[in-house]
Each structure stands twice: as structure tokens, then as C-alpha cells.
Amino acid sequence: MATWQIAVILVKIFLIVGIFQGAVAYMIMLERKIAAWSQDRVGPNRAGPFGLIQPLADGAKMLLKEDVIPGYVNKPLYVLAPAIAIIAATIGFAVVPFGPAGIDAPTINGHPIHFQIAPNVDVGILYVFAIGSLAVYAVILGGYASNNKYSFLGGLRNSAQIISYEIPLGLSVIGMVMLSRSLELGDIIAWQDTNGIGIIPAWGILVQPLAFVIFLVSAFAETNRLPFDLAEAEQELVGGFHTEYSAMKFGMFFLGEYLHVITVSFLTAILFLGGWDVPFVGLGVEDTGWIAALIKVGVIFFKVALMVVFIMWIRWTLPRFRYDQLMNLAWKAMIPLALLNLIVTMVLIQLFRGVG
Amino acid sequence: MKPDDPNLKRLEPPKLTVLEQTYLPQILGGLAVTGRHILGAAFGGTAVTVQYPEEQHVPTANYRGVHRLNKDEQGRVKCVACMLCATACPAHCIDIVGATAPEGWDDREKYPESFVIDELRCIFCGMCEEACPVDAIELTGLYDLTGLSREELIYDKSKLLSVFDMTKDAEPMKTGNPSPSLPQPTTPLDPEGPGPRSTATAAQLPSRS
Numbered sequence: 427m428a429t430w431q432i433a434v435i436l437v438k439i440f441l442i443v444g445i446f447q448g449a450v451a452y453m454i455m456l457e458r459k460i461a462a463w464s465q466d467r468v469g470p471n472r473a474g475p476f477g478l479i480q481p482l483a484d485g486a487k488m489l490l491k492e493d494v495i496p497g498y499v500n501k502p503l504y505v506l507a508p509a510i511a512i513i514a515a516t517i518g519f520a521v522v523p524f525g526p527a528g529i530d531a532p533t534i535n536g537h538p539i540h541f542q543i544a545p546n547v548d549v550g551i552l553y554v555f556a557i558g559s560l561a562v563y564a565v566i567l568g569g570y571a572s573n574n575k576y577s578f579l580g581g582l583r584n585s586a587q588i589i590s591y592e593i594p595l596g597l598s599v600i601g602m603v604m605l606s607r608s609l610e611l612g613d614i615i616a617w618q619d620t621n622g623i624g625i626i627p628a629w630g631i632l633v634q635p636l637a638f639v640i641f642l643v644s645a646f647a648e649t650n651r652l653p654f655d656l657a658e659a660e661q662e663l664v665g666g667f668h669t670e671y672s673a674m675k676f677g678m679f680f681l682g683e684y685l686h687v688i689t690v691s692f693l694t695a696i697l698f699l700g701g702w703d704v705p706f707v708g709l710g711v712e713d714t715g716w717i718a719a720l721i722k723v724g725v726i727f728f729k730v731a732l733m734v735v736f737i738m739w740i741r742w743t744l745p746r747f748r749y750d751q752l753m754n755l756a757w758k759a760m761i762p763l764a765l766l767n768l769i770v771t772m773v774l775i776q777l778f779r780g781v782g
Numbered sequence: 783m784k785p786d787d788p789n790l791k792r793l794e795p796p797k798l799t800v801l802e803q804t805y806l807p808q809i810l811g812g813l814a815v816t817g818r819h820i821l822g823a824a825f826g827g828t829a830v831t832v833q834y835p836e837e838q839h840v841p842t843a844n845y846r847g848v849h850r851l852n853k854d855e856q857g858r859v860k861c862v863a864c865m866l867c868a869t870a871c872p873a874h875c876i877d878i879v880g881a882t883a884p885e886g887w888d889d890r891e892k893y894p895e896s897f898v899i900d901e902l903r904c905i906f907c908g909m910c911e912e913a914c915p916v917d918a919i920e921l922t923g924l925y926d927l928t929g930l931s932r933e934e935l936i937y938d939k940s941k942l943l944s945v946f947d948m949t950k951d952a953e954p955m956k957t958g959n960p961s962p963s964l965p966q967p968t969t970p971l972d973p974e975g976p977g978p979r980s981t982a983t984a985a986q987l988p989s990r991s
Contacts, residue, residue, distance in 0.1 A: 459824075462823070462831075463819065463821075463822075463823035463824045463829070464820045465819070465823075466823050466829050466830045466831075467829055467830070468823070468829045468833070639806075739813060739820065740813070742816050742820075743809070743812040743815070744812065
């Protein structure tokens with residue numbers, strides 16, 4: 427690999443990680459704003475105009491707070507857990523495409539620039555799920571290392587939840603994978619763009635509506651977002667696996683959670699909302715020049731932002747699940763429905779496309 | 783009523799339709815409600831929050847805030863050290879040391895030499911106000927009770943009387959309004975000029991706004 431290629435990759439890594447970690451700060455502010463608005467309040471508005479400096483104040487608070495490590499914890503694991511949370515959430519972005527790459531794409535030294543840290547990874551979506559499932563180690567280690575039975579129970583509870591919901595999450599995606607015959611996220615977007623009927627695109631939400639609902643619900647549970655946030659149900663459950671964490675170590679769990687939300691929003695946008703595809707405008711898959719590429723990057727970021735807002739909107743709409751309801755939903759409703767969706771998709775593909 | 787009583791009316795929750803059993807219509811309905819609130823508060827200005835330091839909240843007339851000790855027309859403390867408030871107080875936060883009234887205070891036998899309310903213990907129930915036979919102690923609408931030390935929040939007689947001076951214009955006494963035309967003595971305990979007890983009745987007083 428040439429030096430310039432490594433440089434390009436490093437620049438992309440710094441850009442993407444920087445952008446998303448910054449975005450997380452503002453997502454926390456957006457979350458607080460949406461929380462306030464849905465309760466007819468104003469929300470943070472003291473730090474800077476419209477409270478726009480609030481994320482900096484929050485960050486400063488996280489860093490400057492006393493960082494307590496209780497004397498009774500298993501120190502190496504205790505420190506490792508939040509690190510795993512943030513690393514697992516960050517490296518998932520490696521295969522997520524942010525924009526198109528094609529023959530007339532912007533180039534460096536004659537090579538097209540991919541809006542993706544690791545382009546052309548054939549197992550794209552499998553990689554995202556594999557990395558996403560690492561988050562469970564953060565949860566269970568955080569609970570175990572805290573050496574506190576409530577934290578430990580919280581860790582077990584939460585890891586059981588994450589593992590349970592990973593099954594319907596994975597199953598719901600297989601339908602789109604079978605339709606597009608690719609695990610590469612860029613190919614899935616291209617399939618959605620090219621296989622529409624007339625001007626109606628074949629977005630995942632239209633061709634796989636049940637899978638969309640299952641994916642969305644499982645994604646909420648995967649990211650510990652309400653109504654599945656049993657990790658932080660202090661009132662009902664004496665806190666969760668991060669009860670013993672303070673200051674920036676708690677902040678890292680939080681950061682990991684929000685990065686996870688961004689990943690999930692990207693996956694939803696790519697798998698079910700057509701990625702950077704814009705219907706009715708005439709920007710096709712083949713348009714990958716500078717301007718078209720930038721527009722498409724804007725489009726996918728817009729869709730992701732909409733998803734993030736939707737996730738926060740849901741948070742202030744639905745009440746929290748009870749733990750047994752949560753498990754029943756996963757095992758008795760989500761998994762059978764996902765399997766049903768899979769079988770129906772399989773049969774329809776065989777009927778309409780023929781074998782092969 | 784026994785469980786097998788024929789008069790017992792059994793209510794069954796209505797059966798959910800198939801669509802309702804998926805909960806999706808309800809979820810969408812809930813999203814519509816919160817969405818309306820979010821848009822209203824974000825763009826329609828329907829947020830109800832009071833922006834406190836800039837906007838002051840005006841409590842209703844029956845709000846129970848910081849206490850004050852009322853003064854009569856001569857500016858003397860109205861309290862007659864009968865201890866009823868201290869007795870009625872469920873939090874035991876009122877401490878009164880009574881003494882024989884100074885020379886010339888013809889309308890009473892005792893007055894409080896010291897009158898201390900521990901605002902940290904007070905639960906602002908208003909029982910002291912109810913118990914007072916001479917309407918000497920009242921709860922004002924002051925709600926921003928803060929202090930930098932615990933000692934600051936133990937209010938002695940002078941502080942309680944200064945609360946009266948601070949709030950008497952905004953919140954006239956519920957009974958016995960001191961007439962502003964009378965000359966005000968220099969100190970609250972000035973034994974000069976014994977006056978008649980206030981004869982004003984509630985009907986003659988301006989209502990507390």
C-alpha cells in the first residue's frame with residue numbers, strides 16, 4: 427500500500443472519528459432539548475446562544491469531576507470496560523459508507539476516493555454486527571468488575587437483553603441481503619436505487635416493511651435506548667452496570683451508547699431508507715462526480731439525523747418495558763416474526779426470480 | 783359485597799383488534815402527541831417554563847414562604863409571646879424567649895425578648911400562622927430562601943422583622959394593617975407612645991394580591 431493511501435486512510439479516520447465524537451456531544455444536547463420540548467420546557471439555554479456551548483460545558487464537567495475508583499473493584503477490568511464500550515462503538519464505522527464511489531468519483535492519483543474508511547469489504551454488514559456485539563463485553567465487565575451485586579445483576583440483565591435482541595436484528599437484515607445478493611453496504615444501496623418500479627425506489631422500508639419494524643425495535647434494544655433502557659432504570663432497578671462509574675468513565679459508556687445510536691441510524695438509513703439515494707430527483711447510482719457525491723453525502727447524513735431525532739422522539743413517547751416483557755418481546759414476538767419474514771422473502775425470491 | 787353477588791357488575795376491558803394488538807397505532811398516536819409538544823415548544827413558543835432570574839414567579843396569595851413578624855402601628859412587634867406558634871409547630875423550629883412587656887406597652891403583658899425560627903427545620907406548613915391569636919407571625923410569598931451557611935438560615939427577631947419591612951408593601955398584613963400616616967418610631971422596641979391595639983377588621987383591609 428502506497429504512503430499516500432495510508433495518509434488518506436488516516437485522514438479519513440481522524441475526520442470520521444472526530445466528526446462523530448463531536449456529533450455525540452451535540453446529540454446529548456439535542457436529546458436534552460427534545461426532552462425539554464416534549465415536556466413543554468425550554469431546555470439548556472444558558473451556555474452560549476440557544477445553549478449551543480452546553481456540550482463544551484458538559485464535556486468540561488465530565489473531565490473535571492472527581493474520578494472515583496472505589497476501593498473494592500477489580501481495577502484493571504473496571505478501567506477496561508468503558509474503553510471497550512467506546513472502542514467497540516468507534517471501530518464499527520470502518521465499513522460504513524458515507525457516500526458513493528464510482529468511475530467518475532473524485533480521485534487522488536487516479537484512484538477514486540471512497541467515502542468509507544475500509545472500502546470494498548465484502549463482509550461489510552457482518553463486520554458491523556460482529557463489532558456491535560463486542561459492546562456486550564463492556565456491559566458484562568463493567569458489572570462484574572464493579573464488585574457490587576446490583577451492578578453485577580444489572581450487567582447480566584443488560585447483556586442478556588443485548589444478546590437476545592441481536593438475533594432478530596441479524597435475522598431482519600438477511601431479507602435485504604438476500605434481495606441485493608450482497609453483504610457490502612454500498613451494493614445494498616445500489617440495489618435499492620436500481621430496482622425500483624418506475625420512480626418509486628425499492629427502499630428497504632417498502633420491500634421489507636416487517637423487517638424494518640423488527641430492525642428498528644431490535645436496534646433500540648441493542649443501543650439501550652428507551653423503551654429498553656434497563657441499564658439506567660435507577661428508580662426501578664437500582665441502576666445498572668455503570669452504577670459505580672463516575673466522571674469520564676461514565677461519560678465513555680455514554681459516548682459509546684451514542685456512537686452506537688449513530689451506527690444504528692446509519693444502518694437503518696443504508697438498509698431501509700435507500701442510503702444516499704434521492705427519489706424523484708434524477709441522481710442515479712452512476713452519478714458520482716464531485717458535486718453529486720457531496721450531495722449524496724449530505725443526503726445520507728440528513729437521513730441519519732432524521733433517524734437520530736426519531737430515536738430521541740421515541741424515547742419521550744414510550745414508557746419503559748418491564749424486564750420479562752422485554753424478554754417476551756424478543757423471544758416470543760421478534761424472533762418468530764423475523765423468521766417468518768425470512769421465509770416469506772425466501773419463497774418470494776424463489777418464485778419471482780427463479781433459482782439462482 | 784361477595785364475589786358471587788348477582789349485583790356485582792363485572793367490567794371487562796374491551797377486546798383489542800388485531801391491529802391494536804400490534805400496538806403500532808397506539809405508538810403512532812403517542813408519537814403524534816409528543817411530536818405536537820416538541821414542535822409547539824420548539825417553534826410555537828408553548829413552553830411553560832419560567833426563566834427564573836429574568837422572570838420572577840409570582841406565587842399565589844396562599845403560598846407559604848419565608849416567615850415574617852408583623853409590626854403594629856407604632857412599629858412594635860405584634861407578638862405577645864404566648865407560645866402558641868411554638869406549641870403548634872410540628873417541626874419544633876420556633877424558639878421564643880418571652881419577657882414582661884416594656885414600660886408603656888399597655889395592651890399586653892409579655893413580648894418576645896428573642897424570637898428565632900430555624901428555617902432549615904421549618905416545613906412551611908403554616909400552623910404557626912394559624913395558631914397566632916394576634917396575627918403576629920405570617921408566611922410571606924418569598925420563596926427564594928437561600929444562604930451560604932446554616933447559621934444564616936436561622937432567623938432571629940430582627941431578621942424576621944426586616945422580612946416584614948421588605949414585604950409589607952407587596953403583601954399587606956392579613957389583619958391589622960399599620961397605617962402609614964402614623965409616625966414610625968426609630969426602633970421596633972421603642973417603648974414610647976402606647977397605642978390602642980389595632981381595631982381594623984379583615985373587611986377593611988386591602989386584600990393580599
